[in-house]
Amino acid sequence: MSTITLKSHRKAARVTSSGLKLTRRGRFLLLGLPLMLLAVAALVLVGIVTSSAQAATGTTGAGATQVTVQAGESIWSIAAANSSNRDPRDVVAEIVQLNDLKTSVLQPGQQIFVPTH
Structure with missing residues (x-):
């Protein structure tokens, strides 16, 4: 039996670690999404506080x-x-x-x- 050897003329690609690169979408998800969730939570909290105050004052209305x-x-x-x-x-x-x-x-x-x- 004979053995066939193939030679490649390509050089091996170098792998470098250049760090984490964020795309525009990645920056949005990393920074924008938590900020939006925090804003929604704040609005819900304000809504809860003000709605209970309105209910307490509404029971002794003009009726x-x-x-x-x-x-x-x-x-x-x-x-x-x-x-x-x-x-x-x-x-x-x-x-x-x-x-x-x-x-x-x-x-x-x-x-x-x-x-x-």
Whole structure:
């Protein structure tokens, strides 16, 4: 058997490490994307803070008046006295929701909000 040898006239390519080269897209992803995510997070945080403040101030709007509970009064009697052509049960439900009442017992001198519409 004979052996065939092939000679190559090409020289071996040199491998050099020139460091990391970022393209325009790479710079955008490395710097721009985290900055945009941080900006979105800041906007979401501002939205959460301001929306809860609006909800807290919106419960005592022009559609409610403040009433001081007298001795012997109940939510039902206050609702019946302040419901104009409305079912007192609906007014009682609104009073409980407006004032975030956990119980139906009212104390004399307690101030509650009653819907006016």
